[in-house]
Amino acid sequence: MTAINGYPARPSVRAGEVIRLHVATSAPRFHVDFYRWGTTPRHTGHVEWPGQAATPGRFDADWQWPVHEFRVPRDWQSGVYIAVLSVEPTSDSPALDSREARMLLVVTPAVPSGRSVLYKIPTFTYQAYTTAGGGSLYSASRVTLRRPGGGVGGPVKGLPDPYDSSSPRQTFAHWDAPFISWMEGNGIEGDYCTDLDLHEGRHLDDGYRLLVSAGHDEYWSAETRRNVTAFRDAGGNIANFGANTCWWRVRVAPDGGGLDCTKFPPGAPAGTDPDSSYDCPDHWWEQEPENALLGVSYRGGGGHWDGPRTPLGFTVTDAGHWVFSGTGLKTGDVLGRERALVGYECDGAAYEIDARGRPRPTGQDGTPKDFEILGIAPLPSDWNFAAREPMTCRRAATLGLYTAAGTVFTAATTDWPRLLATDPQVEAITRNVITRLS
CATH class of the missing domain: 2.60.40.1930 (Macroglobulin (MG2) domain)
Structure with a gap:
């Protein structure tokens, strides 16, 4: 052959x-x-x-x-x-x-299309996990984008997904493909771009009402984040159907051909695990917490990477909210527990319980005070919570939204796309969010 x-x-x-x-x-x-x-x-x-x-x-x-x-x-x-x-x-x-x-x-698109939805493909994250040529951003501080991989066509780092072994986690097929199939199968027309496009300042000024990301969108450049924030501040909406979002900061080569990410603290010995380290130069949360844009952060949640996990779902805190319209859910019901919706990585916010017994953000981690916690899933102690600052609350996946000039929704779990085809309540919430915000 x-x-x-x-x-x-x-x-x-x-x-x-x-x-x-x-x-x-x-x-x-x-x-x-x-x-x-x-x-x-x-x-x-x-x-x-x-x-x-x-x-x-x-x-x-x-x-x-x-x-x-x-x-x-x-x-x-x-x-x-x-x-x-x-x-x-x-x-x-x-x-x-x-x-x-x-x-x-x-x-x-060759010219602005008039469509209202723009879907962001996380090629920086794909490349961070690609191991073609003997390395990735988990073994070095620099990778080229000009090698096989980047979503398909190359080997990737990571453990297999016990809930979907048909493709590796850190690939287009695993998270984005099922989400896009669902969108297009439900008549939701959108245009597509990459994080490199947004880094370069393309497309967000082309009349879109909603920017969508799904699954695992972990690596963001400062330019990408600045441009997405400007989109929100101009009234653009964001729907993040994923988690571990904007966790690492990358620098993009001037020609767009490579990524740099300084994960390790100065003077760290060989073999240091960046996920267990503090003072990492390119941890977004240590420099400019991503909560300010997304409402949540992986540091408020956690990960369970190896093998099956205790099935977790979101306990609904306000079933009357428009997000839950048509789901049949009641306050106190649990969304997605039977199919382990929460995991393999999830994001959260620091919270406290108010006089009505509902969780609300404290804001101590940068989450906007008006962030509405619509679903919460406290995490078991056997999850990975490495390199986090102390919190007064239990770490929990935190589904919700807030409005600045634009509205930002977060599903707070990487596994949201996995349930789209099989869970009618997850599907209804997804349709509600995209329809309303677009």
Whole structure:
């Protein structure tokens, strides 16, 4: 079997523009088939190019593989596209989440589309966990984006998900693909972008009412956060159907080709675990707590990474809120417990119990005082709570929202997309949030 793999020069391209695709193979010719992810993957195009061999590089430097230029058709709809590489044509439907011979490409609109929803693909987080070339942001402070991986097509760090073993956690297929399938299957039209686009100041001024993120959006640059905050302050809404969001700060190379993240305290010995360390230069919460934007932080929650966990759900604190419309839930009911909705990582806020017996934020961690806690899930003691400042309350996943100029909703658990297809109450809440905020 002839080996083949590749990567795009950047993770996104406007419809109608040229993208540079880097591919290495010893075959004299190879094929590329493009599929747009939606309710089901849809074949959108095919090209053939001459092959050229190249050797793998290191994790921290541009691999500089042979380049092929592809002009994306102007009529391609904005979305996530998977490029499937092969040396022999096939009529079989390929597995799109392969650990090799796949490239992820986000097509953004050629001009503002008039749609109200913009979905953010977390390519920085995908690349942080990619281990192609022998390293990731869990073993080094720098990685290149110009190597196989970044959502599909490369090996990733992390333990398997006992609730969904069909794909690794830190990949497009695991969190984003099911969420996008649900959106498009329910007639929710949106455009798509990457965090690199938002870092560069693209798209948020194009008339969108709602920015959506789902699953695991852990790595943010200061520019991405500043631009998203400005979007909120101008009246834009944010729906975060995930957790561990904006936990690490990254610096992006001027050409958009690499990420730096200083996780380890100065003078830390080799083998130090950054998740168990304080004084980490690029911990957002130690520098500028992400609570101020998102209402919650991973430091107020926790993680359970290995194996099945005690099933947890959110205890509903105000069933009369519009978020719960049509769910049938009553105050005191528990959302999603049977399917272990809370985990594998979740976010929370420092809280106290008010005179009515409801949790409300204290604000000591930067959470806005008007953040409404709509669901809460206190976490068991066997979860991971490394590197957190002392709190007077028990750590808990905290579902809720607040309004500044725009409204910010958080589902506070990475596993929200996993239940969309099977839990009608999770589905109803998702529809309520997107419909209202868009």
